[in-house]
Structure formats: C-alpha cells, structure tokens
Amino acid sequence: MAGNPNRRTSNKKGAQVGSGGQRRRALKGKGPTPPAEMRKGHAKQRAAALKARKQGNKPQQARRRPASEMVVGRNPVLEALRGGVPATTLYVQQFIDSDDRVTDAVKVAMERGGIHLLEAPRAELDRMTNGLNHQGIVLQVPSYEYAHPDDLPAGAYDAHETPLIVALDGVTDPRNLGAVVRSVTAFGGHGVVVPERRAAGMSAGAWKTSAGTAARTPVARATNLTRSLQAYQKAGLQVVGLAADGEAELGDLDVLDGPVVIVIGSEGKGMSRLVSEVCDVRVRIPMPGEAESLNAGVAAGIVLYEAARARR
Incomplete structure (x- = not known):
C-alpha cells in the first residue's frame, strides 16, 4: 500500500524531541506517604505545630521580667510617696495647673x-x-525583687531563729498581701510566700498597705505552692492550714513554737484542695460572733500573735 508522502507520523511510545525525558520521569512514584504529623492540614500536624509553639514560648516566658508599675493620679501618687513605696522617677506634666497635692508630691x-x-x-x-487619667503626675515604681521560697527558712536559721512563715493560697487583693506582710514583721516572722499565678503580687498597693515593712520582710514567689510546702515539710517545718472546718482549734495547737508555715486561703474559697491535703494539721479560729470568715490580713494577725505568744 502506497504511503502518503505528506502524512505526518509520530511515535507516541517514545520520548519526543525536546521533552528531555520528562515522560519517563513522570511515571516514577512520589515515594512513601509521609506520617500524619507532616501532612499539611492533618489534625495531627496541627496538634504537633501547636505543641512546638508552646514549647518554644516557654523559655521566653521564663526569661521575661515583670515590668515596672505606673502609679497615676494626684492622690494615689502622693499616698504612695508618703507610704514609702519605692520609686525611681516622678513625672510631672509641663505647664500643669498645680495644686497642693502636686506640690507635696514633689516635696516628698x-x-x-x-x-x-x-x-x-x-x-x-x-x-x-x-x-489613663493621670492628672498630670505619674510615679514609676520598679518591679519587686522576689525571694526564693528556700531563702525564708534559711534566713531564719542564719539569724539563729526558728522559722515562722506565712503562705497565701489564692489571695488576690494586694491590700491583704500588704497587711499580711505588716503582721509578719510585727510578730517576728521571716517572710511570706505567694503563688506565681492567680495571686496578688507586691504592687504599689501592697507596698502602701505594708506601711514600709515590705522593705524588711521578704516576699517569695512559688512556681507551685504545693511543691514548695512539701519542700518545707522535708526541711522539718510543720505546715498548718487555716480552715473553717479544721479538726483542731487554734488555742489547742502546740506546734506554733517550732518551725512552722501558716497557710491562709482566700476569704471566699479558702485553701485549694491540693494545698489543704498537704497540710500537717488544719486549724480553725473560734468565732463566737456571727461573722462566717475573716479576711487574710486579720486571720494572719491572729495566728501570728498566737505564734509569738507561744515562742515567748
């Protein structure tokens, strides 16, 4: 059969001119299926990415120092200065309409x-x-330098004294913290321990309520209050928790003259379950009146007085 000289022929099975062998390479497989953690959009891949981000943020959060605090307004600034709150800088607005509070703040x-x-x-x-409504005057307060929980009993032993420490569990009002620090100083205690999270810190308000005693009584911050209390127990300290349903009454307690940690919870919820379970003994303050509870500052003062009396 005669062929047509104008007919174009091609060989589809072979590599065409200019293909560079792409047809043969296109037939190769893509390799094994990657694990779920590496497949984009997979639930396990999203979970792995979230875990990596969290792990990557932890060192940065641990290194971060608390920022300095700003006390604003004429009355708060003047009260903070008179209360002995540590400060680095007093800012006064240019061309301010001054009054006695501004004048006194600058003078103090x-x-x-x-x-x-x-x-x-x-x-x-x-x-x-x-x-914020600063009223033309701002006081910069430096971040508080917290002690380590282990420093408190060590400081007592260095002074040849028996450790007397107060730990606060869930107390969120800085004024209560300041009042506790003041009571600890008044009755010869050796420091206060507060949790790192969900608890009041040594702000300007706490400094003011402490009436300057925070400069002499250390406040330690515990990453985990339960573990810190367990460490105190291993070091020979008795952990005494205040609870409305405590099994012992404060007047019958016979451990306050020894190395002791007094744990005080919030006014509403009291101690958390884990902290309560760690306590060697839970005591109650007898209240013949109609009040159901006391705030942390008042409760600390009563127990610390009993401890000071027992130690005499």
Whole structure:
C-alpha cells in the first residue's frame, strides 16, 4: 500500500524531541506517604505545630521580667510617696495647673532622695499610661525583687531563729498581701510566700498597705505552692492550714513554737484542695460572733500573735 508522502507520523511510545525525558520521569512514584504529623492540614500536624509553639514560648516566658508599675493620679501618687513605696522617677506634666497635692508630691520625692524628677508633655504621659487619667503626675515604681521560697527558712536559721512563715493560697487583693506582710514583721516572722499565678503580687498597693515593712520582710514567689510546702515539710517545718472546718482549734495547737508555715486561703474559697491535703494539721479560729470568715490580713494577725505568744 502506497504511503502518503505528506502524512505526518509520530511515535507516541517514545520520548519526543525536546521533552528531555520528562515522560519517563513522570511515571516514577512520589515515594512513601509521609506520617500524619507532616501532612499539611492533618489534625495531627496541627496538634504537633501547636505543641512546638508552646514549647518554644516557654523559655521566653521564663526569661521575661515583670515590668515596672505606673502609679497615676494626684492622690494615689502622693499616698504612695508618703507610704514609702519605692520609686525611681516622678513625672510631672509641663505647664500643669498645680495644686497642693502636686506640690507635696514633689516635696516628698525630693526629701526622700533617689527619685528622679522629670517634666514631660501631656502626650508623653498619655503614651506612658495608655491613656489613663493621670492628672498630670505619674510615679514609676520598679518591679519587686522576689525571694526564693528556700531563702525564708534559711534566713531564719542564719539569724539563729526558728522559722515562722506565712503562705497565701489564692489571695488576690494586694491590700491583704500588704497587711499580711505588716503582721509578719510585727510578730517576728521571716517572710511570706505567694503563688506565681492567680495571686496578688507586691504592687504599689501592697507596698502602701505594708506601711514600709515590705522593705524588711521578704516576699517569695512559688512556681507551685504545693511543691514548695512539701519542700518545707522535708526541711522539718510543720505546715498548718487555716480552715473553717479544721479538726483542731487554734488555742489547742502546740506546734506554733517550732518551725512552722501558716497557710491562709482566700476569704471566699479558702485553701485549694491540693494545698489543704498537704497540710500537717488544719486549724480553725473560734468565732463566737456571727461573722462566717475573716479576711487574710486579720486571720494572719491572729495566728501570728498566737505564734509569738507561744515562742515567748
């Protein structure tokens, strides 16, 4: 059969000119299926990515130091300065309409010494305070340097004294913390322990309520309060928890003259379950009146008085 000389022929089974062998390579497989953790969009891949982000953020959070605090407003600033709250800088707005509170604040800051006095435009004070009503005066308070829980009994033993420590569980009011610090100082205690999370810290309000005693009584911050109490027990300290349903009455307690940690919970919920289970003994304060509970500051004062009396 005669062929057509104008007919185009091609060989579809072979590599065509200019293909560079792409047909043969296209027939190769893509390899084994990757594990679920590496497949984009898979639930396990999302979970693995979330876990990696959390692990990556932990070191950064541990290294982060608490920022300095800003006390704003004429009355709060003046009260903080008079209360002995540590401060680094007093900012006063330029061209401010001054009154006795501003004048007294500047005077107290100068008398105390070590506090820088700076004038600043209103826009700068607005930026520093995130738009709060600062009334033209701002006091910068440095971040508090917390002790380690182990430092408190060690400090007592170094002074040849028997450790007397107060631990707060779930107390979120800085004024209660300041009141406890003041009571610990008054009755010869050696420090206060607070949890790192969901608890009041040594803010300007706590400093003010402590009436300056926070400069002499250390406050330690525990990453895990339960583990810190267990460490105290291993070091020979008795852990005494205050509870409305305690099995012993405060007047019958005979361990307050020895090394002891007094645990006080919040006014509403009291101690958490884990902390309560760690306590060697739970005691109640007898209250013949109609009040159901006492705030942390008052309760601490009563028990610390009993401890000081037992130690005499």
